[in-house]
Amino acid sequence: MTAKILVVDDEPLLEYVIQQKFRQKIRAKEFKFIFANNGKQALEKIAADPSIDLVLTDINMPEMDGLTLLEKLAEADRTLKAVVVSAYGDLSNIRTAMNRGAFDFLTKPIDFRDMEITIQRTLEVVKQTREDLAKLQQAQTQLIQNEKMASIGQLIAGIAHEINNPVSFISGNLDHAKNYFKDLLHIINLYQKYCQDNLEEIEEEIEAVDLPFILEDLPQMLDSMTEGTERIRSLSRSMRTFSRSDSANRVSFNLHAGIDSTLIILRHRLKANENRPEIQIIREYGELPDVLCYPGPLNQVFMNIIANAIDALDEFSLVSNNEETENYQNNYPYQIQISTSICSNSIDEQEKIVIRIADNGPGMTEEIQNQIFEHLFTTKPVGQGTGLGLSISRQIVVEKHGGNLECISSPDKGTEFIIEIPL
Ligand SMILES: Nc1ncnc2c1ncn2[C@@H]1O[C@H](COP(=O)(O)OP(=O)(O)OP(=O)(O)O)[C@@H](O)[C@H]1O
Ligand SMILES: [Mg+2]
Numbered sequence: 001m002t003a004k005i006l007v008v009d010d011e012p013l014l015e016y017v018i019q020q021k022f023r024q025k026i027r028a029k030e031f032k033f034i035f036a037n038n039g040k041q042a043l044e045k046i047a048a049d050p051s052i053d054l055v056l057t058d059i060n061m062p063e064m065d066g067l068t069l070l071e072k073l074a075e076a077d078r079t080l081k082a083v084v085v086s087a088y089g090d091l092s093n094i095r096t097a098m099n100r101g102a103f104d105f106l107t108k109p110i111d112f113r114d115m116e117i118t119i120q121r122t123l124e125v126v127k128q129t130r131e132d133l134a135k136l137q138q139a140q141t142q143l144i145q146n147e148k149m150a151s152i153g154q155l156i157a158g159i160a161h162e163i164n165n166p167v168s169f170i171s172g173n174l175d176h177a178k179n180y181f182k183d184l185l186h187i188i189n190l191y192q193k194y195c196q197d198n199l200e201e202i203e204e205e206i207e208a209v210d211l212p213f214i215l216e217d218l219p220q221m222l223d224s225m226t227e228g229t230e231r232i233r234s235l236s237r238s239m240r241t242f243s244r245s246d247s248a249n250r251v252s253f254n255l256h257a258g259i260d261s262t263l264i265i266l267r268h269r270l271k272a273n274e275n276r277p278e279i280q281i282i283r284e285y286g287e288l289p290d291v292l293c294y295p296g297p298l299n300q301v302f303m304n305i306i307a308n309a310i311d312a313l314d315e316f317s318l319v320s321n322n323e324e325t326e327n328y329q330n331n332y333p334y335q336i337q338i339s340t341s342i343c344s345n346s347i348d349e350q351e352k353i354v355i356r357i358a359d360n361g362p363g364m365t366e367e368i369q370n371q372i373f374e375h376l377f378t379t380k381p382v383g384q385g386t387g388l389g390l391s392i393s394r395q396i397v398v399e400k401h402g403g404n405l406e407c408i409s410s411p412d413k414g415t416e417f418i419i420e421i422p423l
Helices: 012-021 023-027 039-048 066-076 091-099 112-194 199-209 211-242 255-265 295-319 323-331 389-400
Strands: 003-008 031-036 054-058 081-087 104-108 251-253 280-284 291-293 335-344 351-359 404-410 414-422
Touching: 003 012, 003 039, 003 112, 012 023, 012 031, 023 031, 031 039, 039 054, 039 066, 054 066, 054 112, 066 081, 066 091, 081 091, 081 112, 091 104, 104 112, 112 211, 112 295, 112 389, 199 211, 211 255, 211 295, 251 255, 251 295, 255 295, 255 335, 255 351, 295 335, 295 351, 295 389, 295 414, 389 404, 389 414
Parallel strands: 003 031, 003 054, 054 081, 081 104, 280 335
Antiparallel strands: 251 291, 335 351, 351 414, 404 414
């Protein structure tokens, strides 16, 4: 990794001297120097490039001096370290700089050997601090999401379990009811055939209740009840598939079942509302073998990505009042397309499963797209988004499964997420 060092000094010759003295390190791509003439310019460069590791700054400069820059640096990025370069003997400024958080200081005239050692030592501290911070954030993300999913999972598994018993006795009794009805029908027929006395009263009653209609309608009613209970059962099966507990070992799992169960759980969110029609789900499933994986976490990934797509389509429906977007809508109804396939990597021929989830919502600007996998990055209002969905999804796909998660998006063209899981 090349270390990026921002040198802030109003002396134009310094750039040339540094490029000369460190030319070997620059050529070996160990160091990359960026230059700014004053504090203000330095802050602009840091804002444009968050991967800068170290700032070497002079103290006396026009527009914004080094001491003010130090104060602002702490606000911009706490992991970034600054080393001040000051005239030999300017102890009072050096003290002020250290009090404002400078990591170290160098004296002028510059001793480049000393400068190199100071740079190396400071870079090590920056690297360590950033690694620690990243680990901490990752652990925090995982903790929150695990907690969230564990309680959702438990709730869903619990409801599924509770639903099963009452549904079983409805569906079990329906079978008996159908048989009883057949028996009763048979007996009615026998009566009609053999008992011809006092028919008038019976005929009147048959007319009053519209017996032919009942005989025709009752079996249909029973069938639709059977279908209803079958649907509740399949919902409860999906709920259980979805909330499969996170086992310590990989297990063989049908990814299509995972996606389908996720869609069933999200079904209420796909339905039409006052702002938009129902969201169409277009499935293009390839032939996939079962995959050794962690089903619970993978379902979480499907859930996060599909829920984001629904959020995006909802947001789109709220702003789609003008004519332009109305045309857009007419051409493209609200859709989420999910396709799966097996591909083999051209380099090592390793086979992988590719799942694409695409929506035709508002898409994202490049600036947003660059940040979506970051911990706590969200564009949604407080209470609606925590900014964890995609960072945890990336963790699950990349670290837990050795796969890949990517996003292709542009404004007005929609968004596509590509999940790759090696077989
Ligand atoms: N399909 C999409 N279309 C447009 N923007 C998207 C899409 N998916 C994600 N984004 C953007 O990426 C951001 C981060 O998504 P992420 O799922 O990590 O967090 P979130 O949805 O905001 O919150 P939550 O933690 O509740 O999931 C979203 O706030 C949104 O701006
Ligand atoms: Mg989300």
